[in-house]
Amino acid sequence: MSDTQTLIENRPPSVAGLFLDRVAATPDAEAYRYPVPASSGQGPDDWKSLSWAQAAERVYAIAAGLIELGVQPEQRVALASSTRIEWILADLGIMCAGAATTTVYPQTNAEESAYILSDSESRVLIAENVEQLAKAQEKRGELTDLTHVVVIDPAGVETADWILTLDELEKRGAARLEKDPDLVKERAGAITKDQLATLIYTSGTTGRPKGVRLPHDNWSYMAKAIAATGLISSEDVQYLWLPLAHVFGKVLTSGQIEVGHVTAVDGRVDKIIENLPVVQPTYMAAVPRIFEKVYNGVAAKARAGGGAKYKIFQWAAEVAREYAKVAQDNFRRTGTMSVPFGLGAKHKVADALVYAKIREAFGGNLRACVSGSAALAPEIGYFFSGAGIHILEGYGLTESSAASFVNPGEAYRTGTVGKPLPGTEVRIADDGEILLRGPGIMEGYHKLPEKTAEVLEADGWFHTGDIGELSPDGYLRITDRKKDLIKTSGGKYIAPAEVEGQFKAVCPYVSNILVHGADRNFCTALIALDEVAITEWAKENGLAGKSYEEIVSSPVTVEMVDGYVKQLNEGLQRWQTIKKFRLLPRDLDVEHGEITPSLKLKRPVVEREYKHLIEEMYEGAREA
Template identity: 70%
Template sequence: MTDKQQHSLDQRPPSLAHLFLDRVAATPDREAFRYPVPSAGEGPDEWRGYTWAEAAERVYAIAAGLMDLGVRPEERVAIASSTRVDWILADLGIMCAGAATTTVYAQTNADETAYILSDSGSRVLIAEDAAQLAKVRELRDRLPALAHVVVIEAADALPAEGDPEGWVLSLAALAERGAAYLEKKPDCVRETVAALRPGQLATLIYTSGTTGRPKGVRLRQDTWSYMGHAIEAVSMLEPADLQYLWLPLAHVFGKVLLSAHIKVGHVMAVDGRVDKIVENMPVVRPTIMCGVPRIFERVYNGAAMRAKEGGALRFRIFTWAAGVAREYARAEQESFRRTGTHAVPMGLRARHAVADRLVYARLREAFGGRIRACVSGSAALTPEIGYFFTGAGIPILEGYGLTESAAASFLNPGPALRTGTVGKAFPGLEVRLAEDGEVLLRGPGIMDGYHGLPEQTAEVLDGEGWFHTGDIGELSDDGFLRITDRKKDLFKTSGGKYVAPTEIEGRFKAVCPYVAQMQVIGAGRKYCSALIALEEASIMNWARENGVPGGYAEVVAHPRTRELIEGYVQELNAGLQRWQTLKKFRLLPRELDVEHGDMTPSLKLKRGNVEAKFHELIDDMYADA
């Protein structure tokens, strides 16, 4: 980091709203956002855009509209919506009104939505559509503080004459109120922003949690200003970038990217429809994209399956090229560690050039042809997947953070990327390891605490300001962090051996192209076992090619499928310590997902839920133990 960047970090303004006003003033006519407008027929979506000045006009109207509804600084305004440009404009409007955003996942059920709105004391809810409105209508008696609901897609949610009670209004109507309010008080937004202070509440993000009710993480105004400056300082983004954003904005990973976007001033293409990612990439042609490991695993497995469907020769070429990519990435990284240059042996360079023409170039084209880096976060990325993409010319920069640390705490530096680590700490962040290896963090990005939960706050924030992450890690002499497991996920077998389940699960995903999820079992048991869920699309393709009849459940239960997966489990076991090896496994009758409560919205396993639901399969694996 240069002296200029350090000075910028030290002199940062007190809030993201300040950064937004500064960005609009600096580059009013530069493009800020792109967003899709679905076509009326079957044609492709049309992509439109906002300049920073056009975005500001909408943001100020929303902010003033909220003021007209009586919203005051630090009062909570919730957003329940999928990722779309309106989410971002609403969030900025809330911040420019001095209020605090409460985030709600679009797929959150009515009961938990009502809990979050009630616990946060949200005064207004900005709901995406009729489905989100219906959740709060049916539980309105539990929400006495909720004065209004503002609906983004109001056509199907409100009668033509509007809501006779005045409880519900459209986002367009809120903006109209804001425009009228601005005519009377033209300086209201700037004055409100000017009055914001670093320690005021800016955001309540409810952790999806693997057990119990979610907790509201209190993040300050200064947190987001710091994050914008810190991400700019590590050169993750450049003003010329076009970033593709599909991550859920209710999650802290998606939210922190907005801070960086405003500080750096690049273009953000926004579309949260996960099923559109493959279609959008060649159209948007991004230079950078952030994602979670599951996305990269699916891309890799999809490429492997397409190669296999192309015949034995094509699959051998893909397998060979994948090995070359990993070898090449390892060689580059090892060279950089030793010499500071990416020197690769001549023979390997020649093989890599051939593999590039045969395999890698097509993969890069599927990403739009301009990707200079992807960032992976939220969960551990299997190193073999990371080496493959990096060697194929799509470097994956793994990072690390939690909701409680505003998502971004560590990131791999581009040229000095070390696959298998989460990189180095952001400037301004302190890190140390406890005696048991737990990662402790302290700095401007750390939360104030859990909303209304002082005892639970005290469990993770000590008197010196250190946040106890619950993750076990190893720190290299030059500051690269490797996360080895979640402290609470580590278990001990009855033989007294510790096992890190996520490490084993990650290795299996690199070995088996058919796996969707895996959960290793073995706490207090004589040996380790596993529950394995197969990815429906890939295993059904295999079934058709190999004459295995039936639907997904029948295919999974077929002896030939079990034999297939048995081979991959044996391959996995060959690289594990004796006490880590899987003695038994069971294939699950369905994929694990958010809807069944198996996973959090950020795709982390709810291990207790999974064990409870499939306890009979687990008991069967240990019946003779």
């Protein structure tokens, strides 16, 4: 048996056990960094640290406090908060108490929050602030299982017999531990591998969300498998801003506990640019939209600097892509990242002019980024690769505990999601669907045995709903969602995500794009522009001071976007080309339910919302 197999097969039964082991192994090492806003409210945040022992003190107090409130093993404790240090401490406290965390996005409205709390039978809700508390108060009559709400940020909160602050919960827990010091260790020690650890509700495109049941063994396996890839070490500094209510953010906490590196936690997306030079991470996980925004921002800044600067940027972008493609291809064939002398010389000049500044903006120490949750446009991936920002695409679902595939370090291949994690099996079904089996696969959907049976076979194979191809040496390329593949009335199949990704690499002003063409004779697109980038463009094109809606409805903007659509079409098969498009009057967002909190497009919602624009594009048209 290999060392990797031994590591994975001899995993402890629970994340709580992993955490206790980590605290015992490196109690004084730094575990977490988190921002504390300046007392004046002005100036930069003050970053503070917690060692593993200090984190454990708070985790055990939260666990004991929940036990004091009557929480029993496997009972659910809901967590409705943005990404912050208290989210991680509370989640670990819940698991160390033997209970299970129900994750709730803070953006979820009162009605859906109430559904999740009710369906999960959550006994306690840990709410971030008065706003999250208000949702529970509004629906309290429907929440028959809920006995207490614990509020992290007490500003504006009036406590009551069923409402207490996190600080009060920790004090209660600390007092209980004085009388019973082994309480938490005993509760954690009794956890079995099949015991429920997390209940994550997938934000479905239609109908109610489904609760995905992830037992402790899923996370314990993930922690060991991530460590076994060798991609992270105890010397790393991770910058964690992804929503922890999402499985992608959550899995990063398991890997960190196993390896023992530092994690800087701050979920404020508007602070990412400001935080990167302060945190100086060595690795960071993100969704493609972040890389698209950075790319569009760099391109827009170069354009604003005048014609010469923009030409230099365009030249450097092409050099970066060529360099990355050649280097990756050579590595595949020879095991070395070599490039011809001439290309290397051009790359050196481009590095001094463009790439070095981009790396500096990421903090200067970034070894690699992990991208997941949706497909990254290969042309954007190649650009960053050539610029020295190595984006390792990965793949997984909520139902597979997030990480099923990841690109293997130096041997990464842009446009693929890499190889399976150690211990995960994959096969491609006859219709191209990706099937997965292994210790990361969910137990099933909460209280939905029929839905579970639709995707999970008796022998453990899970149907992902994604279409993909495996290379002879095991790299997976995702081509589309099975249900998102569209078939034109001419019988041609089109993967809209592929066309959409190519457009994002061509047009620096796009925020979201939806390609439509099912049962039609040609393809059309709904396009939303990035407000910041297009406003900057507008200033130089006679539209200064206009609103977003006025800018996108201007003929000059439509003409500009049309140029990029024509550029896109040059690289597509005839049946894939976009014959018509419409610019949307606003960007798509989570609040209107058009994208998920992890920034995935909800196609049916967008198509329903803008049905009139889609029909307009086909009205009276000769479908050719």
